[in-house]
Amino acid sequence: MTAASAAATGRGPSRFGFVKGFLWAVRILAVFGILWGSYFSITGGRLSFDQWKDLMVFGVAQGSVYALIALGYTMVYGVLGFINFAHGEVFMSGAMIGFFAANYLNQTGLWASQPFLSLFIVLLVCMTASTLVAVGVERVAYRPLRNAPRLIPLITSIGASFFLQYAFRGLFGAGVKSYPAVRALDGAWNVLGFRVIKTQGIVILAAVGMMVLLYLLVERTKTGRAMRAVAEDQEIARLMGVDVDRTIVTVFAVGGAMAGVAGLLWGLVFQQVFFFTGFLPGIKAFTSAVLGGIGNIVGAMVGGLVLGAVESIGPSLVLAGLGVPAAHQLKDVVAFLALVLVLVFRPTGIMGERLAEERA
Amino acid sequence: METGADRGGDGRRPILELRDVDTHYGPIQILKDVTIEIYPGEIVCLLGGNASGKTTTLKTILGYVEPSHGAVFLDGEEISGLPTQERVRRGISMVPENRRLFKRMTVRENLEMGAYLRDDREGIEEDMERVFELFPRVKDRLNQRAGTLSGGEQQMVAVGRALMARPKVLLMDEPSMGLAPVLVAQNFEIIEQIHEQGTTVFVVEQNANMALSIADRGYVLQTGQIVLADTASALLENPEMKKAYLGELE
Numbered sequence A: 001m002t003a004a005s006a007a008a009t010g011r012g013p014s015r016f017g018f019v020k021g022f023l024w025a026v027r028i029l030a031v032f033g034i035l036w037g038s039y040f041s042i043t044g045g046r047l048s049f050d051q052w053k054d055l056m057v058f059g060v061a062q063g064s065v066y067a068l069i070a071l072g073y074t075m076v077y078g079v080l081g082f083i084n085f086a087h088g089e090v091f092m093s094g095a096m097i098g099f100f101a102a103n104y105l106n107q108t109g110l111w112a113s114q115p116f117l118s119l120f121i122v123l124l125v126c127m128t129a130s131t132l133v134a135v136g137v138e139r140v141a142y143r144p145l146r147n148a149p150r151l152i153p154l155i156t157s158i159g160a161s162f163f164l165q166y167a168f169r170g171l172f173g174a175g176v177k178s179y180p181a182v183r184a185l186d187g188a189w190n191v192l193g194f195r196v197i198k199t200q201g202i203v204i205l206a207a208v209g210m211m212v213l214l215y216l217l218v219e220r221t222k223t224g225r226a227m228r229a230v231a232e233d234q235e236i237a238r239l240m241g242v243d244v245d246r247t248i249v250t251v252f253a254v255g256g257a258m259a260g261v262a263g264l265l266w267g268l269v270f271q272q273v274f275f276f277t278g279f280l281p282g283i284k285a286f287t288s289a290v291l292g293g294i295g296n297i298v299g300a301m302v303g304g305l306v307l308g309a310v311e312s313i314g315p316s317l318v319l320a321g322l323g324v325p326a327a328h329q330l331k332d333v334v335a336f337l338a339l340v341l342v343l344v345f346r347p348t349g350i351m352g353e354r355l356a357e358e359r360a
Numbered sequence B: 001m002e003t004g005a006d007r008g009g010d011g012r013r014p015i016l017e018l019r020d021v022d023t024h025y026g027p028i029q030i031l032k033d034v035t036i037e038i039y040p041g042e043i044v045c046l047l048g049g050n051a052s053g054k055t056t057t058l059k060t061i062l063g064y065v066e067p068s069h070g071a072v073f074l075d076g077e078e079i080s081g082l083p084t085q086e087r088v089r090r091g092i093s094m095v096p097e098n099r100r101l102f103k104r105m106t107v108r109e110n111l112e113m114g115a116y117l118r119d120d121r122e123g124i125e126e127d128m129e130r131v132f133e134l135f136p137r138v139k140d141r142l143n144q145r146a147g148t149l150s151g152g153e154q155q156m157v158a159v160g161r162a163l164m165a166r167p168k169v170l171l172m173d174e175p176s177m178g179l180a181p182v183l184v185a186q187n188f189e190i191i192e193q194i195h196e197q198g199t200t201v202f203v204v205e206q207n208a209n210m211a212l213s214i215a216d217r218g219y220v221l222q223t224g225q226i227v228l229a230d231t232a233s234a235l236l237e238n239p240e241m242k243k244a245y246l247g248e249l250e
């Protein structure tokens, strides 16, 4: 027995050592690359200080949309332990149905005469649509698999994702639909020396508002406590009298509502939506959730903002300085590089330490 | 003090009853024709070795698993078939095996979870105070995360959490497990106090001496069957019991 354990410890460190050494090499290279690129970008003076600030604001606006979607991934992972890959389509459903509402209001003239009332109506439509889709997917695709291994609903979720994409394509066509512009949101505000384009400002405000509401819901209300209880131990939650199925539906509904808000905000910023709109933002939001520490709600918020900022600034800051041509087209590359790097530096994600600590 | 036999014989209705219960996990039968009656105001214990089916009995009472034959009654009404949360609403709560606190929540939140089905604020406050009286230590730890408590403190919170539901019947699954002997004794004193305050207690234990020292009556479970059922004092004197479960005493 002693011999065996000695052999095990003898072998252990050397294999471990190689991986560790490799990770350290990657880390050092990464830090060096980032510093090097940033140095040349900044000293090279390709962008003015104001342009950097604009990129920053856009990144935060984009990131807050990611954050809203990421909440749905992270909450479902928290209670059921799998990634709901159909969540990008939940977001798309809200954006798409919202488009029809916006378009209708535009034709009636209300969009122009009462822009904020119209936006509010469309917001409710988006939230309702996304919530219904999220809850429907849970009911049809996940609830029957409650006792199956977690890989099974994960695969089902990919199926649900395709189903929704092609159902929307079949119903509404493959063409790109354009949200009407909101004239009242033309122009920009000046906030602490940053030029904030009004739509982006509204996006940031709305997203932050929703996140605060969600945080209060989860941390301060009985419903939120039930969600956390189900996330931690379903059997014991049931013993406290929690209706576990209903709580899971609530989680999907809340995640869906957040994605619906994100859908409208997406429509405001990019003004375009089609059946495939959910894919990339979905993957980015999933990345944000992992980046922040999957299962952690504050982590998803932070992860979204960080990812948005990094992919907005990163290409011009790091890649351009390293001499990469047309760096601004590589924001998706930067986003996923950021994911790899965060996982290399902090495998549990930015806020994930609690999770790791509790598993140990 | 009344004896268990008197209580059983005076024609009163059991508050909790398992009648001819068989329980299966898939094809494997665990409980075989188990009948247990617990009368209001009693402490009853269920003794048995590892894997004899003690936890399964509690799971059957709470509806984590349904009996394949027989039924469970609370206060004369059948509760088998009802969802767990409905049984909890009707007045059963449990201190589970290994305590199972919500480790990421604070102690206060754990206690509040215990009162999840109630909305009488004042009553909840009262019961909170009652828990602090039983366990003064808990009051000092209210805002601490439950995962950082010591084993003994976790046991206190687990009992407190179960009491916050203001149950008619309190089920306890091996409360002495993993506790130092001093704490085990304290723990059983607490169970007696809870009982004196009017809660009926059904305690599952491997520590037969300890359990029988506070119980009115006891059942002995062996591979899923009740092999002995008697008053606590009779069980303590029973030669078979002495040989099989109380051996360490001799």
Ligand SMILES: Nc1ncnc2c1ncn2[C@@H]1O[C@H](COP(=O)(O)OP(=O)(O)OP(=O)(O)O)[C@@H](O)[C@H]1O
Pocket (backbone or CB within 6 Å): B025, B028, B030, B048, B049, B050, B051, B052, B053, B054, B055, B056, B057, B097, B206
């Ligand atoms: N979910 C399950 N599926 C299949 N078999 C199970 C399940 N839960 C328990 N069993 C089996 O049922 C038997 C009785 O288990 P139970 O947990 O009731 O025993 P116990 O008396 O509480 O034991 P212990 O003192 O070790 O807690 C064991 O053989 C166990 O392996």
Ligand SMILES: [Mg+2]
Pocket (backbone or CB within 6 Å): B054, B055, B056, B097, B173
């Ligand atoms: Mg057990």
